[in-house]
Amino acid sequence: GAGVSQTPSNKVTEKGKYVELRCDPISGHTALYWYRQSLGQGPEFLIYFQGTGAADDSGLPNDRFFAVRPEGSVSTLKIQRTERGDSAVYLCASSLTLAGVGGELFFGEGSRLTVL
Amino acid sequence: AQTVTQSQPEMSVQEAETVTLSCTYDTSESNYYLFWYKQPPSRQMILVIRQEAYKQQNATENRFSVNFQKAAKSFSLKISDSQLGDTAMYFCAFEDGTYKYIFGTGTRLKVLA
Numbered sequence: 001g002a003g004v005s006q007t008p009s010n011k012v013t014e015k016g017k018y019v020e021l022r023c024d025p026i027s028g029h030t031a032l033y034w035y036r037q038s039l040g041q042g043p044e045f046l047i048y049f050q051g052t053g054a055a056d057d058s059g060l061p062n063d064r065f066f067a068v069r070p071e072g073s074v075s076t077l078k079i080q081r082t083e084r085g086d087s088a089v090y091l092c093a094s095s096l097t098l099a100g101v102g103g104e105l106f107f108g109e110g111s112r113l114t115v116l
Numbered sequence: 117a118q119t120v121t122q123s124q125p126e127m128s129v130q131e132a133e134t135v136t137l138s139c140t141y142d143t144s145e146s147n148y149y150l151f152w153y154k155q156p157p158s159r160q161m162i163l164v165i166r167q168e169a170y171k172q173q174n175a176t177e178n179r180f181s182v183n184f185q186k187a188a189k190s191f192s193l194k195i196s197d198s199q200l201g202d203t204a205m206y207f208c209a210f211e212d213g214t215y216k217y218i219f220g221t222g223t224r225l226k227v228l229a
Contacts (some may be wrong), residue, residue: 003123042219102149102211
């Protein structure tokens with residue numbers, strides 16, 4: 001497709017389980033971002049990739065969260081031992097512009113995670 | 117740390133009327149970028165308008181325009197001739213040239229028929 005694709009659209013899991021959220025960015029976009037959006041809040045930065053490497057993962061809340069982008073395209077956000085507080089919409093965005101030039105972010109529709 | 121503040125959680129406007137959404141930000145940088153993103157109920161965020169801080173001229177995109185006051189660190193969005201399709205959450209965002217985009221808490225806009 002032409003846009004950023006995220007799967008699954010919705011995920012319901014039980015406390016303590018492991019989940020993976022996938023993001024397929026726009027072809028050719030080198031920059032990829034993960035954001036978390038809690039109910040009634042704005043997107044909160046989690047991690048940024050430039051190519052295959054995580055240029056900044058300072059937004060990851062703790063070591064239960066991890067993200068990879070092994071071939072510089074598709075990225076997976078992994079959450080271990082999920083907690084109810086992890087419930088949120090996880091947004092992925094990609095950008096063609098290199099860091100530092102205020103380029104437009106193209107967002108996917110997000111993955112809504114519900115931890116029971 | 118940079119912060120973005122949107123002090124209007126909800127607003128409404130009659131169709132065809134004009135509405136202004138407020139945004140203030142805090143930074144010690146002199147060059148940066150400001151954005152307004154729209155998030156309809158479908159959840160996908162879409163760029164509405166973008167402003168480069170070193171440009172004094174306010175950005176415009178059709179019915180959307182901004183009032184950028186650099187000294188006051190204010191960046192408001194004006195929507196003219198409001199349409200039902202403008203109903204959405206609107207987020208103000210800031211990027212200081214280091215890749216990290218900081219978003220405000222959003223303003224929920226409802227356009228009334």
